[in-house]
Amino acid sequence: MSGQVxxxxxxxxxxxATQRFWxxxxxxxxxxxxxxxxxxxxxxxxxxxxxxxxxxxxxRIFFAVDDITAAVARVRELGGTAEDPVTIPSGAYAHCxxxxxxxxxxxxxxxxxx
Numbered sequence: 001m002s003g004q005v006x007x008x009x010x011x012x013x014x015x016x017a018t019q020r021f022w023x024x025x026x027x028x029x030x031x032x033x034x035x036x037x038x039x040x041x042x043x044x045x046x047x048x049x050x051x052x053x054x055x056x057x058x059x060r061i062f063f064a065v066d067d068i069t070a071a072v073a074r075v076r077e078l079g080g081t082a083e084d085p086v087t088i089p090s091g092a093y094a095h096c097x098x099x100x101x102x103x104x105x106x107x108x109x110x111x112x113x114x
Contacts, residue, residue, distance in 0.1 A: 006046050006107055007062035011054035015039060018050055034089065060095070060105050068092045068108035075106070082106070 012018035019030045019039070028043035030050065041048035065071035072082040072094050079099035085092045091110040097103050 002064045002066065004064045005061055006064045006109075007105075008044075008046065008048045009060040009062075009105075010041070010048065010050045011056035011058075011060070012039075012050045012052055013055055015050060015052045056103075058103065060103065062093060062105040062107040065106050065108050068094060068106060071106045071108075072096070 010018060010022060015030075022028050022041070023030065026043060028041050028048075030039040030041055032038075033040045033049060037052040039050045039052070041050060068085045068091075072085060075082040075096050075098075080097055082094050082096040085094045085108075089110065091108045093105055093107045095103070095105050
């Protein structure tokens with residue numbers, strides 16, 4: 001498991017306000033994502049996105065793993081919680097919480113598994 005930060009999300013209840021604030025703060029631009037209700041964020045490294053109508057109040061950080069299934073199992077073994085992995089065109093992801101309730105996500109790039 002590499003643990004490298006590969007992606008982030010800024011949840012948004014009001015995407016126009018999110019675009020205005022973060023675009024003004026960092027000069028990021030937002031554009032329509034691959035599916036309705038999701039914007040991609042151009043500018044930062046690593047790349048980011050913004051789910052619309054998401055009431056979460058904290059950014060999500062995605063950490064790279066080589067095997068999403070094994071990583072989810074390991075989170076659970078360590079006392080954390082993990083949703084089942086979701087497959088998307090770029091790979092797979094799973095939202096998790098550590099054993100103290102801190103939220104994070106895991107991601108596996110498409111075509112990658114040891």
